Amino acid sequence: MHGMRVAIPLEALAKGYSAFLVGFLVAMFAIVPALLAIAFGRFTDRCGYHLPVRLAAALSLVAGLCLAMSDSLLALCIGAACSGAGSGFGMIAIQRTASKMASSAATRLQIFSWIAIAPSLAGLIGPLLAGVMIDQFGYRQAFAILAIPPLVTLFLSQRVPREELKKPLANGSSQPRRVADILxxxxxxxxxxxxxxxxxxxxxxxxxxxxxxxxxxxxxxxxxxxxxxxxxxxxxxxxxxxxxxxxxxxxxxxxxxxxxxxxxxxxxxxxxxxxxxxxxxxxxxxxxxxxxxxxxxxxxxxxxxxxxxxxxxxxxxxxxxxxxxxxxxxxxxxxxxxxxxxxxxxxxxxxxxxxxxxxxxxxxxxxxxxx
The missing domain is CATH 1.20.1250.20 (MFS general substrate transporter like domains)
Structure with a gap:
């Protein structure tokens, strides 16, 4: 996603799009997680880690492949939206599962400290990878290469232990979930x-x-x-x-x-x-x-x-x-x-x-x- 946040605005500017359109493309990274985060969070609570993280990786993969095949404004919008959604949804699934693996409050803080290293490293590696690939091979090839990390996610996620989820009550007496209850x-x-x-x-x-x-x-x-x-x-x-x-x-x-x-x-x-x-x-x-x-x-x-x-x-x-x-x-x-x-x-x-x-x-x- 960090690579996409560099490559998509750069291509938009190279194609002569206005500053407004560039700003709109940057906003597209955040708008889908902002609108659908609650639904995805509930989905993660129901399904655990593996299915949600596969969906998140699939969205990121779609972003890379879509932009590898097309340079249209629609492709840029879809790529930004899918990349932002994949990253945002993936972090919800990963952070939730990381907490479940903690045996104590001290261990939980330690686990989240390790998890937090990933976005920082991505902030350095992603833009550097995107910039070098664009200069050496061009935008289409750069986007294709940025589609590889989601494939790595799909492979490595299989090594995460499966969680025993609580089954919902069969009599339907459970109360509906509302965000207001959390707030x-x-x-x-x-x-x-x-x-x-x-x-x-x-x-x-x-x-x-x-x-x-x-x-x-x-x-x-x-x-x-x-x-x-x-x-x-x-x-x-x-x-x-x-x-x-x-x-x-x-x-x-x-x-x-x-x-x-x-x-x-x-x-x-x-x-x-x-x-x-x-x-x-x-x-x-x-x-x-x-x-x-x-x-x-x-x-x-x-x-x-x-x-x-x-x-x-x-x-x-x-x-x-x-x-x-x-x-x-x-x-x-x-x-x-x-x-x-x-x-x-x-x-x-x-x-x-x-x-x-x-x-x-x-x-x-x-x-x-x-x-």
Missing amino acids: RILPVRRLLFINWAVVASWDVHGFVVPILGHQRGFSATEVGAIFAAFGLASIVVRLLLPLFVSRLSRKYLLLASLGLAALSLFIYPFLELAWMISICAFSFGVALGSVQPAILATLHEVTPSERHGETLAVRSMFTQGSMLAMPLLYGAVGASLGAALLLWGMVAALSAASWQVIRLYPRSVDLPSGE
């Missing part, structure tokens, strides 16, 4: 707000860095190095976190991460040199790279086990919705008030998220083991 759980609402603040700050960072670089006269290479520092930090912290997770308090891990993220965004506007901003981007990557595993682990502990897939889908729906709506808000606010106020607004949001962390973890249950 009524106070810790879930707090976790969703914390997750939104993290996703929104991630997005605002990607929106503001090119603006600051342009204002300060940075070259494209310097701006790219800033993003590379951020990506490298998220990979490093997710590689190291599983080694120390059993000794960390989840509450203070989240507080430290959100505090470091807020501090990084606060000082961004005061930095004038590219290497200074790169160091700040690295610290910001360390902060955000530490947050997701703790959020996912806690989310599974405060919701019924038979609704973990649906709960992950609710989180995905809010995340994808934010990725659709927030860039429009950033554009409006950034144009009228400036990049600095936009960053400081996210500092306030991260501070509010820190307060929710304090209320989420009482002193008696803030250890990774849940004791």
Whole structure:
């Protein structure tokens, strides 16, 4: 999916499509998961891992093959939609199953720390693979090569142990499932707000860095190095976190991460040199790279086990919705008030998220083991 997010806009621009159409194609990656995540989450709760992940891989495979055979605007739309859906749905199935494999709260956090490495590595490998393949062979061949990873998923998924699923009641007396039931759980609402603040700050960072670089006269290479520092930090912290997770308090891990993220965004506007901003981007990557595993682990502990897939889908729906709506808000606010106020607004949001962390973890249950 990361490779597709580079290749599809590049081909659209190469074909002379307008900026509006390019933006529409980028939005297509998020719109299907945002609309259908709840249905897929419930489907995953009913069917377990294998059938949902096969469906997700099939969607990603369709994306690659469709674009390998056609360069039409319709093919680009189908490719973006299927690729975004495959990635989003696949992560719901994978994260739900990873939680089921955990024997304790500490193990669950460790597992999610390992799982979180994959998106970070994909963020580096996918765009690099797409770019090299496009330059060497062209767009059709690049899309064909991007269809290979879903095939690998289909092969490796067979090695995942099968889950014994609970059968639904035969008398039909079970209550209908409603998303509102999950949202009524106070810790879930707090976790969703914390997750939104993290996703929104991630997005605002990607929106503001090119603006600051342009204002300060940075070259494209310097701006790219800033993003590379951020990506490298998220990979490093997710590689190291599983080694120390059993000794960390989840509450203070989240507080430290959100505090470091807020501090990084606060000082961004005061930095004038590219290497200074790169160091700040690295610290910001360390902060955000530490947050997701703790959020996912806690989310599974405060919701019924038979609704973990649906709960992950609710989180995905809010995340994808934010990725659709927030860039429009950033554009409006950034144009009228400036990049600095936009960053400081996210500092306030991260501070509010820190307060929710304090209320989420009482002193008696803030250890990774849940004791």
